[in-house]
Amino acid sequence: MNEERAKPKVSPKREPMTRQDPHVRRHNFEEVALGYTEEQAVREAQRCLSCKKKPCVSGCPVEIEIPEFVKFIAERRFQEAIDKIHEKNSLPAICGRVCPQEDQCEKMCILGKKWEPLAIGRLERFVADYEMRKGEINIPKLPTPTGKKVAVVGSGPAGLTLAGDLAKMGHHVVIFEALHAPGGVLVYGIPEFRLPKEIVRKEVEYIKKLGVEVVTNFVVGKTRTIEELLRDGFDAVFVGAGAGLPYFMNIPGENLNGVYSANEFLTRSNLMKAYLFPEYDTPIKVGRRVAVVGGGNVAMDSARTAMRLGGEEVYCVYRRSRAEMPAREEEIENALEEGMILKELTNPVRIIGDENGWVREIECIKMKLGEPDSSGRRRPVPIEGSEFRLGVDVVVIAIGQGPNPLIPSTTPGLKTTKWGNIIAEEQTGATSLEGVFAGGDIVTGAATVILAMGAGRRAARAIDEYLRKK
Secondary structure: OOOOOOOOOOOOOOOOOOEOOHHHHOOOOOOOEOOOOHHHHHHHHOOOOOOOOOHHHHOOOOOOOHHHHHHHHHOOOHHHHHHHHHOOOOOHHHHHHHOOHHHOOHHHOHHHHOOOOOOHHHHHHHHHHHHHHHOOOOOOOOOOOOOOEEEEEOOOHHHHHHHHHHHHOOOEEEEEOOOOOOOOHHHHOOOOOOOOHHHHHHHHHHHHHOOOEEEOOOOEOOOEOHHHHHHOOOOEEEEOOOOOEEOOOOOOOOOOEOEEEHHHHHHHHHOOOHHHOOOOOOOOOOOOEEEEEOOOHHHHHHHHHHHHOOOOEEEEEOOOOHHHOOOOHHHHHHHHHHOOEEEOOEEEEEEEEOOOOEEEEEEEEEEEEEEEOOOOOEEEEEOOOOOEEEEOOEEEEOOOEEOOOHHHHOOOOOOEOOOOOEOOOOOOOEOOOOOEEEOOHHHHOOOOHHHHHHHHHHHHHHHHHHHHHO
């Protein structure tokens, strides 16, 4: 008599992840989310329905075979799980922490139609951390070198992903990074408590072990131009320089002392290690009261950093309501738990200084939501006569950023949009110049880490095809 083993019942709720207590974590830069234990990871993996059509894979910009790696975790074959991920993703420990899975792979999960979706991101982080703790990272067998050389401008998520993929195809890749440490936005933009620098360093080490060379303190457009790199013997160039030019509101008082762009505020804290004062004596003024203007992930990172640097009253000033905030819900919740004060439907109109030119107040106007605009969100409309002032010492403007004009201005024939973004084919990254490809935020404008990685993957395939035909 054949008896089938009864399949365990699927839990409607995902396995919770332990986090630092908000009252404790507000005062330190250690990682907030603490990861799964082996038992938690196995229990969560066993919730997977192993769907034949794999809808979750269609939601992953880097095309990870999700059901396969999850099945390995359920069977406690952790090394095989991370090896499976590495076939498509060279940065799993990063993706497991900062990728918005809720809008991508997990959004497509069949479990989510009735219950909570599978915690795919947490499982990816678990096996990536498992391999790092083990201390030995498996390097795949590399093909015979093709003899082709590719220059990569920028060591952010797009550049690192493309470099790893091209190295696995047998090409020699050199990454040129303008700053003194590789990682791009992963190190200068995302705070330590959300993505530890050591994690990024280890992921970059994996890329290097694939044979990729990383050159820092090299500003393409100044040190060498793209034309010169092509003349120097590179067969192709990929531009993944990101979006590092901050936007401001153009309101009175933005030039006062104590007004930062989020880019400068986070770079000083993250890459220049102001959070390790006095070990690193990087100047950064925070003061007791801080206003962060904006409602995205960068605004949440700025507000949470300000609290950890000593800000007692930290306001998030956002012109729409919480429902329209583009930040991940998880990041908004974390910030509010830590004490961030949300001033929704509020828009700054001017910043007021004292007699010495330092920020003293920010004047705002209350807003109401009107008809939807081109983003699909309801347009904020000022309420006449509703102006009020907030006493603050520091203002951080976190309303977005655009492409640095350096590369387009030093590369004749490279076509850009009216906003300065490089024009590139979506599926290949090909630009208006032969042999020059681009992807990530310098093409799309500021977006997510995983979308930049997806652009890097697609461009790697196109560059490989271009080199083999050449």
